[in-house]
Structures are given as structure tokens and as C-alpha cells.
Amino acid sequence: MRSVELGRSGLQVSELGLGLASLAGMFAVVPEGEAVATIDRAWELGIRFFDTAPVYGYGLSEQRAGMALRGRPRDQYVLCTKVGRLLEPGGQDLQEIWAEPPPGIGPRLDYSYAAVMRSFEESLRRIGIDRIDLLHIHDPELDFRTASTEALRALVELRDRGTIRALSLGINHADVAARFLREATTTPDCVLIAGRYSLLDHSAADELLPLAHQLGVSIIGAGVFQGGPLAAARPSVGYPPLPPEAAARLDQLRTISDQYAVHLPAAALQFPLTHPAIPTVVVGARTPQEITEVAAYLGHSIPPxxxxALEQAGLIPLRSA
Known part of the structure; x- marks a missing residue:
């Protein structure tokens, strides 16, 4: 698998990364052996970029990342985790999406300097590792002032110490990410943006992507299948219904994909990579088969x-020649 550079961070990552939220029981239980086997299969496919977070399964994702990655050459992969939530008894920032959360433990939002340092140390212990390559401030819009000052100061200090190599945001809101890049006293090295530059949502193109490209900040694409609808060439049971406008766009995408004999999920995976600010995308998977199928999409030939045709139909932004 092709290796790419994450801009100003200096990190080399695989063009495809594996997000570890699903393996922590997002929406459905994933047995431990299956989770480890999925990470093992990703490694066999050449994936060397892994993204986790304390809130994913309330520590379970980080623990499983450690099980699968410990013992592998540390300089051969890039590992990301996140700060902004502490896991502790009675934590009230609960999310119902986790199928097997540990009893009595929950997240508590806290972007203070002390909480970020504590969160980082606890992540190292859960994973069983001595450094994190890329550390995201998770969902900074939930307390923008503290996230953009105290949390950012903690990340800069960790980078200066050498215990992280690059600092980033992990966020779903393109406008907030752009504001962070404009206003923060230290510019992040990267931004992981979920679901805001896909075949169904181009909102990151309005301000974030041009600004990031100008600043040399690499954007990590995530949510490329938009929560499910773009992951299948035809509707599948279990996906939540799209709003009418998005559903109409999806029908147009399917029609044009059929006309050009393009597999729509492959186009969804490759589309973010056509932007010069996005060198890599991160996807989730629950099984070795799923990550095998998604990795194969990178090799699908898509004609210019x-x-x-998507541009002319107004389905994607006009791209420079």
C-alpha cells in the first residue's frame, strides 16, 4: 500500500488507515478475537495508520489496539488517539452507541491542561505503549475556548518533549476546524474531519480545505461512506434513512456510477483523495473481510x-484541471 506524508507533521502513513471505533463495539458487539484479527488483517494489507480514542468503547478500543500492535516494530506504524474526555466512575458524557461498555465507567468532558495530561498518560497505560504519534483534540467545539488554549498548550508541550510527534484535531464540524486553524496560537499539524468531504457532503470544501492547504495542514478524511449509504452499491437494510435531498443525490450518484461501470463504494473511498489537502483516509471495519474489501477499493480504476460527469451534474465541487 502506498505511503504518503502528513504534511507539516513529517509523519509517513499508509494511504488507507483503520479507525478502531467499530472494533470497540460501536452499535454491535465485536468479540475480542475478531477485533484483533481485523487489525492483524489490516497489517497484512499494508495498513500502517491506526486511529483510536478513549471514548471508543470507554477504553476498549485502546486496549484492543494494544493487544494487536504490541510487539510490532514501533517505527513501522503511526498510532493516533484523542484527548478531551476522561474515563472515570460516574462519568456522565455517555453515548448509547457502545454495545459493551465497562460497568460503572463513563466519559467526562474536560479539556483542561491537567485533564489532557492525565488522559494522555491513561491512554499510554491502556495501550501499553510509550508514545503516541498523533494526538487529536477530540470534538473541540464542545468547549472551544478551553480546547483551543489549555488543551492545545498541553499538546504543544507533549510534542516538545517528544512523547507525541504531531498534534491534531478530531472533529465532525468543518467550520469549527477552520476557526481553530484561524484563531489558535499554534497551528495543528493535521485535522481529522469526519463526514464533511464525501460524495454526499462537501462542506469542508467551503473554507477548511483551502485554508488547510494554504497552511500546509494535512486533512485526514474520515466518514467517507457517510455512515453507511455510500458503503453499498444498492440500499441495505439497517441504514438510517437519508433526508430527501441527500437521498435524491444518492440516486443520481448510483445512476452515473452505473453508466460508467464504477463501483460506488470505491468512488466514495477515492473521492476525498482527489483533493490536494487530503493524503489519507481512515475507515472502520468489524471483520477481516470488511477491511479486505475496503482496501481493495483503492485499486479500482475510475475514469476521469x-x-x-459528477461535476457536470453538480454532485461534486468543480476541481482544477
Whole structure:
């Protein structure tokens, strides 16, 4: 798998990364052996970029990352985790999406300097590792003032110490990410943006992507399948219904994909990578088979005429020649 550079961070990552939220029981239980086997299969496929967070399964994702990655050459992969939530008894920032959360433990939002340092140390212990390569401030819009001052100061200090190599945001809101890049006293090295530059949502193109490209900040694409609808060439049972406008766009995407014999999930995976600010995308998977199928999408040939047809239909932003 092709290796790419994360801009100003200096990190080299695989063009495809594996997000570890699903393996922590997001929406459905994933047995421990299956989770480890999925990470093992990703490694066999050449994936060397892994993204986790304390809140994913309330520590379970980080623990499983450690099980699968410990013992592998440390300089051969890039590992990300996040700060902004502490896991502790009685934590009230609960999310119902986790199928097997530990009893009595929950997240508590806290972007203070002390909480970030504590969160980082606790992540190291859960994973069983001595450094994190890329550390995200998670959901900074929930307390922008503290996240952009105290949390950012903690990350800068950790980077200066050498215990992280790059600092980033992990966020779902393109406008907040752009504001952070404009206003923060230290510019992040990267931004992981979920679901805001996909075949169904281009909101990151309005301000975030041009600004990031100008500043040399790499954008890590995530949520490329938009929560499910773009992951299947035809509707599948279990996906939540799209709003009418998005559903109509999806129908148009399917029609044009059929006309050009393009597999829509492959186009969804490759589309973010056509932007110069996005060198890599992160996807989730629950099984070795799922990550095998998604990794194969990178090799699907998509003719330039297909992208031009999407542009002419107003389905993707116009791209420079």
C-alpha cells in the first residue's frame, strides 16, 4: 500500500488507515478475537495508520489496539488517539452507541491542561505503549475556548518533549476546524474531519480545505461512506434513512456510477483523495473481510470522465484541471 506524508507533521502513513471505533463495539458487539484479527488483517494489507480514542468503547478500543500492535516494530506504524474526555466512575458524557461498555465507567468532558495530561498518560497505560504519534483534540467545539488554549498548550508541550510527534484535531464540524486553524496560537499539524468531504457532503470544501492547504495542514478524511449509504452499491437494510435531498443525490450518484461501470463504494473511498489537502483516509471495519474489501477499493480504476460527469451534474465541487 502506498505511503504518503502528513504534511507539516513529517509523519509517513499508509494511504488507507483503520479507525478502531467499530472494533470497540460501536452499535454491535465485536468479540475480542475478531477485533484483533481485523487489525492483524489490516497489517497484512499494508495498513500502517491506526486511529483510536478513549471514548471508543470507554477504553476498549485502546486496549484492543494494544493487544494487536504490541510487539510490532514501533517505527513501522503511526498510532493516533484523542484527548478531551476522561474515563472515570460516574462519568456522565455517555453515548448509547457502545454495545459493551465497562460497568460503572463513563466519559467526562474536560479539556483542561491537567485533564489532557492525565488522559494522555491513561491512554499510554491502556495501550501499553510509550508514545503516541498523533494526538487529536477530540470534538473541540464542545468547549472551544478551553480546547483551543489549555488543551492545545498541553499538546504543544507533549510534542516538545517528544512523547507525541504531531498534534491534531478530531472533529465532525468543518467550520469549527477552520476557526481553530484561524484563531489558535499554534497551528495543528493535521485535522481529522469526519463526514464533511464525501460524495454526499462537501462542506469542508467551503473554507477548511483551502485554508488547510494554504497552511500546509494535512486533512485526514474520515466518514467517507457517510455512515453507511455510500458503503453499498444498492440500499441495505439497517441504514438510517437519508433526508430527501441527500437521498435524491444518492440516486443520481448510483445512476452515473452505473453508466460508467464504477463501483460506488470505491468512488466514495477515492473521492476525498482527489483533493490536494487530503493524503489519507481512515475507515472502520468489524471483520477481516470488511477491511479486505475496503482496501481493495483503492485499486479500482475510475475514469476521469466519471469525475467530470459528477461535476457536470453538480454532485461534486468543480476541481482544477
Amino acid at each position: 470522465a466519471y469525475w467530470r
